[in-house]
Amino acid sequence: GSVGIAIVGLGGYALRQIMPAFAGAKHVHIAGLVSGNREKAEEVAAAYGLEDDQIYGYDNYADIAGDDRIDAVYIILPTGLHEKYTVDAFTAGKHVLCEKPMAMDPGECERMIAAGKRAGRRLMIGYRCHFEPFNLKAMEITKGGGLGPLRLIQTQHQYSVGEGVTPQNNWRFNRALAGGGPLEDYGIYGVQAALYLSGEMPTRISATQMLMPDDPRFTEIVPFIASQFTFPSGAAAQLTTGYNVDGLNRVDAWGSRHTLKMNRATAYSGQEMQLTGSGKDESLNPGDPSVQFAQMMDHFGQAVRDGSPILTGGEMGLRDTRLIEAIYRSADRERPVGIRPDGTMRRL
Numbered sequence: 010g011s012v013g014i015a016i017v018g019l020g021g022y023a024l025r026q027i028m029p030a031f032a033g034a035k036h037v038h039i040a041g042l043v044s045g046n047r048e049k050a051e052e053v054a055a056a057y058g059l060e061d062d063q064i065y066g067y068d069n070y071a072d073i074a075g076d077d078r079i080d081a082v083y084i085i086l087p088t089g090l091h092e093k094y095t096v097d098a099f100t101a102g103k104h105v106l107c108e109k110p111m112a113m114d115p116g117e118c119e120r121m122i123a124a125g126k127r128a129g130r131r132l133m134i135g136y137r138c139h140f141e142p143f144n145l146k147a148m149e150i151t152k153g154g155g156l157g158p159l160r161l162i163q164t165q166h167q168y169s170v171g172e173g174v175t176p177q178n179n180w181r182f183n184r185a186l187a188g189g190g191p192l193e194d195y196g197i198y199g200v201q202a203a204l205y206l207s208g209e210m211p212t213r214i215s216a217t218q219m220l221m222p223d224d225p226r227f228t229e230i231v232p233f234i235a236s237q238f239t240f241p242s243g244a245a246a247q248l249t250t251g252y253n254v255d256g257l258n259r260v261d262a263w264g265s266r267h268t269l270k271m272n273r274a275t276a277y278s279g280q281e282m283q284l285t286g287s288g289k290d291e292s293l294n295p296g297d298p299s300v301q302f303a304q305m306m307d308h309f310g311q312a313v314r315d316g317s318p319i320l321t322g323g324e325m326g327l328r329d330t331r332l333i334e335a336i337y338r339s340a341d342r343e344r345p346v347g348i349r350p351d352g353t354m355r356r357l
């Protein structure tokens with residue numbers, strides 16, 4: 010049957026992207042809501058045909074243990090809350106789909122993975138691009154040698170945030186809730202793309218950051234960071250991310266013969282992709298990007314129901330959290346760091 014999922018956190022992403030996408034999913038349905046705002050939760054419940062007894066608060070979250078309608082939870086809270094609500098869900102005997110970034114640091118990720126194993130429950134990270142037709146096509150082309158040997162991947166995930174945000178009024182600018190900054194929130198798409206397009210783990214990372222501690226928006230976070238990955242094949246990736254720079258969501262990959270250019274590369278919709286070089290100039294349109302949300306949730310539902318493998322599990326979230334830690338380490342120390350195959354750092 011279909012897997013019942015309780016949505017934990019009724020913020021922008023939950024309300025505008027995830028909950029509407031359940032209509033296109035076959036293996037999952039919404040079975041509960043967890044919110045600190047009872048009034049909002051009742052409105053949302055009514056809109057989705059849920060009963061009032063399917064609404065939980067953060068104070069009685071543990072009570073989901075006794076609710077057989079709920080097989081799993083989908084954690085869509087600020088990053089700093091992911092570990093707690095994931096571990097508590099496992100304690101309640103539920104499976105967990107958790108939003109990216111997985112958690113604040115590798116230690117938190119390891120505790121989440123361990124809690125899932127102890128409970129015998131599944132853990133997946135909401136890396137939707139693995140279920141999005143343009144990104145799937147791009148992986149097929151780059152890994153299939155369609156560009157010739159890969160030389161360079163460039164990723165840019167950036168926008169310029171308006172005045173008025175502060176660490177107090179927006180969790181993305183608050184270190185305790187967001188970690189270091191746009192790297193975890195948005196730049197993580199570049200980290201992901203560099204790895205899923207190359208099919209390699211970096212052996213070395215070097216990074217440079219811009220700090221703006223006098224700007225009230227950036228008193229706690231690193232507003233801009235650029236990094237370079239070196240892969241065993243000799244290919245390189247250059248990643249930039251920022252909240253203080255004109256907007257762009259781009260992933261480009263150059264091989265010895267051809268280039269793949271992706272614009273709005275990791276967006277919810279509106280992807281564009283071009284294959285150029287050596288006499289080629291094609292626009293590719295492999296499918297509707299908006300299926301990514303339902304496809305991701307169906308992948309989770311099938312894994313919970315059938316025990317099938319999870320493509321974007323906790324180990325991948327841990328790996329990326331390690332690489333993010335290494336990027337910050339390199340920027341802080343102003344020197345490159347070595348990376349082991351599992352993403353942990355080693356001295357060069």
Ligand code: NAD
Nearest residue numbers: 018019020021022023085086087088108109110135137180
């Ligand atoms: P948001 O600010 O819109 O929503 C956060 C929700 O958490 C709000 O409903 C807020 O009330 C609630 N919350 C509970 N406790 C809180 C606390 N102590 N401080 C602040 N808020 C608290 O954020 P969002 O954009 O919906 O992001 C939520 C999660 O989803 C994050 O992990 C984010 O990285 C992820 N996200 C993923 C994607 C994606 O494309 N995969 C897109 C957006 C957000």
